[in-house]
Amino acid sequence: xxxxxxxxxxxxxxxxxxxxxxxxxxxxxxxxxxxxxxxxxxxxxxxxxxxxxxxxxxxxxxxxxxxxxxxxxxxxxxxxxxxxxxxxxxxxxxxxxxxxxxxxxxxxxxxxxxxxxxxxxxxxxxxxxxxxxxxxxxxxxxxxxxxxxxxxxxxxxxxxxxxxxxxxxxxxxxxxxxxxxxxxxxxxxxxxxxxxxxxxxxxxxxxxxxxxxxxxx
Amino acid sequence: xxxxxxxxxxxxxxxxxxxxxxxxxxxxxxxxxxxxxxxxxxxxxxxxxxxxxxxxxxxxxxxxxxxxxxxxxxxxxxxxxxxxxxxxxxxxxxxxxxxxxxxxxxxxxxxxxxxxxxxxxxxxxxxxxxxxxxxxxxxxxxxxxxxxxxxxxxxxxxxxxxxxxxxxxxxxxxxxxxxxxxxxxxxxxxxxxxxxxxxxxxxxxxxxxxxxxxxxxxxxxxxxxxxxxxxxxxxxxxxxxxxxxxxxxxxxxxxxxxxxxxxxxxxxxxxxxxxxxxxxxxxxxxxxxxxxxxxxxxxxxxxxxxxxxxxxxxxxxxxxxxxxxxxxxxxxxxxxxxxxxxxxxxxxxxxxxxxxxxxxxxxxxxxxxxxxxxxx
Numbered sequence: 001x002x003x004x005x006x007x008x009x010x011x012x013x014x015x016x017x018x019x020x021x022x023x024x025x026x027x028x029x030x031x032x033x034x035x036x037x038x039x040x041x042x043x044x045x046x047x048x049x050x051x052x053x054x055x056x057x058x059x060x061x062x063x064x065x066x067x068x069x070x071x072x073x074x075x076x077x078x079x080x081x082x083x084x085x086x087x088x089x090x091x092x093x094x095x096x097x098x099x100x101x102x103x104x105x106x107x108x109x110x111x112x113x114x115x116x117x118x119x120x121x122x123x124x125x126x127x128x129x130x131x132x133x134x135x136x137x138x139x140x141x142x143x144x145x146x147x148x149x150x151x152x153x154x155x156x157x158x159x160x161x162x163x164x165x166x167x168x169x170x171x172x173x174x175x176x177x178x179x180x181x182x183x184x185x186x187x188x189x190x191x192x193x194x195x196x197x198x199x200x201x202x203x204x205x206x207x208x209x210x211x212x213x214x215x216x217x
Numbered sequence: 218x219x220x221x222x223x224x225x226x227x228x229x230x231x232x233x234x235x236x237x238x239x240x241x242x243x244x245x246x247x248x249x250x251x252x253x254x255x256x257x258x259x260x261x262x263x264x265x266x267x268x269x270x271x272x273x274x275x276x277x278x279x280x281x282x283x284x285x286x287x288x289x290x291x292x293x294x295x296x297x298x299x300x301x302x303x304x305x306x307x308x309x310x311x312x313x314x315x316x317x318x319x320x321x322x323x324x325x326x327x328x329x330x331x332x333x334x335x336x337x338x339x340x341x342x343x344x345x346x347x348x349x350x351x352x353x354x355x356x357x358x359x360x361x362x363x364x365x366x367x368x369x370x371x372x373x374x375x376x377x378x379x380x381x382x383x384x385x386x387x388x389x390x391x392x393x394x395x396x397x398x399x400x401x402x403x404x405x406x407x408x409x410x411x412x413x414x415x416x417x418x419x420x421x422x423x424x425x426x427x428x429x430x431x432x433x434x435x436x437x438x439x440x441x442x443x444x445x446x447x448x449x450x451x452x453x454x455x456x457x458x459x460x461x462x463x464x465x466x467x468x469x470x471x472x473x474x475x476x477x478x479x480x481x482x483x484x485x486x487x488x489x490x491x492x493x494x495x496x497x498x499x500x501x502x503x504x505x506x507x508x509x510x511x512x513x514x515x516x517x518x519x520x521x522x523x524x525x526x527x528x529x530x531x532x533x534x535x536x537x538x539x540x541x542x543x544x545x546x547x548x549x550x551x552x553x554x555x556x557x558x559x560x561x562x563x564x565x566x567x568x569x570x571x572x573x574x575x576x577x578x579x580x581x582x583x584x585x586x587x588x589x590x591x592x593x
Contacts, residue, residue: 003496066336067499079407085481086336086500090428092411188411197380198496200432200474 005050008072010057017095024213070195077185081125091189098166102180105153109177122152123162150174229333229340240535244372248345251368257323257347262304268294275485276303282330297329309350310511318351348520358489363467365521373532378472380492382479383453393447394419405478427477434461437475498531541583542576
């Protein structure tokens with residue numbers, strides 16, 4: 001009995017960059033995949049042994065960590081947040097490039113952060129945020145938001161945010177400045193550890209094929 | 218505050234009910250029987266020990282996972298075991314110091330951990346294990362893997378595969394290239410090729426090659442053979458190849474993969490280590506490898522621990538035994554004969570009007586009435 005391999009892809013911005021990569025690796029999803037309003041959640045490909053699912057980017061890591069999907073595409077921001085031991089990230093797909101940064105109201109940017117013992121930060125990344133400030137000896141009170149982080153300083157929820165920054169235009173439009181970069185972010189091909197160990201040929205073949213495609217660019 | 222439900226257990230703990238509790242006991246017994254048949258003799262260390270003995274040597278790795286309490290009698294700190302291997306190593310180095318080497322010991326028991334993993338919330342887990350103490354040979358490495366594989370196959374784990382690694386390979390390369398291992402460890406653990414390339418410095422190229430080499434044993438060995446390695450690492454590679462060649466004979470049918478950079482959970486290991494997987498279970502079935510036993514007088518040792526909770530997920534569900542309802546007045550010697558024939562008997566404790574209905578209510582498959590067996 002060979003089970004199908006499932007590859008989890010993130011909805012939204014990254015998906016548009018992933019699909020051309022998959023196409024060059026010879027993976028064509030069924031037509032319904034392109035329909036964003038589709039109620040279908042699992043999609044066949046031109047390979048009978050490989051299906052695709054489309055989930056939120058944080059959920060990609062969860063599906064792969066638990067082995068519900070064997071392969072996936074996730075940014076290293078998501079991987080840093082969860083730090084799942086069961087996820088391997090063998091290949092940098094070099095797409096979805098951005099950075100994870102601390103940003104604050106312009107008037108706070110001048111402040112000497114070495115005097116701080118405590119900050120309040122709004123973010124989608126509570127673990128990374130706590131770890132980052134703890135490394136600087138600062139205790140962070142994290143307010144978990146799921147979007148529109150830039151509103152938090154504007155409306156007085158928290159003076160600082162930790163969020164993904166691509167061009168910085170959204171920050172600037174809301175009177176915020178980038179204070180510190182925590183990490184450079186790109187999307188990685190991720191695989192479930194037991195799947196790689198128990199099905200090394202199939203899973204390894206997809207890693208190799210995508211590696212060729214990425215390195216050929 | 219609302220009142221707590223009386224059945225609620227602390228996080229990560231659970232009750233095992235019929236038939237799972239029985240199935241677990243059966244699996245433990247069958248695993249232990251295989252170990253015993255290879256000459257591994259059973260030891261039984263206690264549940265709690267003084268903290269400093271429990272967490273010394275190889276036990277130090279479990280310190281963050283260990284529940285501690287103060288012993289009201291000695292006023293000293295005591296730890297509840299989070300892993301039995303250090304206890305067995307302690308026994309070998311103390312009370313069994315003079316027993317002839319190589320020493321083969323086995324054990325089975327429950328351990329308790331402060332935290333469950335992200336993927337496995339269980340805090341109490343069952344272990345079955347064996348330690349082979351006092352031999353540095355390749356033959357000992359091969360025996361540890363093949364005995365564990367035999368035990369797992371014996372309890373019915375399908376499509377067993379073992380992932381072998383040499384945790385000394387990466388440090389040897391780092392030493393030779395002058396790169397601090399801490400710099401790349403986390404990236405290697407996540408097989409994050411991009412970060413290894415970025416952080417690896419002079420070791421980036423050989424480490425990147427090791428990363429990419431992981432896969433089916435034959436192929437990985439061929440890739441490794443073509444690599445330019447520093448002498449210390451080349452010696453480790455040679456030993457790995459020898460183990461694989463011998464295992465092909467000792468454990469035919471066992472699928473082998475090689476992962477030259479795997480390290481997680483092997484921080485205290487000093488040579489060949491291994492992890493068992495099966496496609497049906499989401500975690501490891503067991504792991505083991507070479508380490509140094511004993512504090513004052515170090516001894517080479519290898520061994521393995523099997524995780525009964527994961528194994529139970531991977532093996533076929535047990536078939537329930539045939540249960541026989543004995544109507545009142547069944548002669549005791551007749552009942553004894555039936556039990557000897559393999560029946561599980563459920564005796565009526567009072568008057569029964571409808572034996573068939575009563576048998577069905579109690580989950581029996583058969584009824585014994587007026588000297589005759591009847592199917593329900």
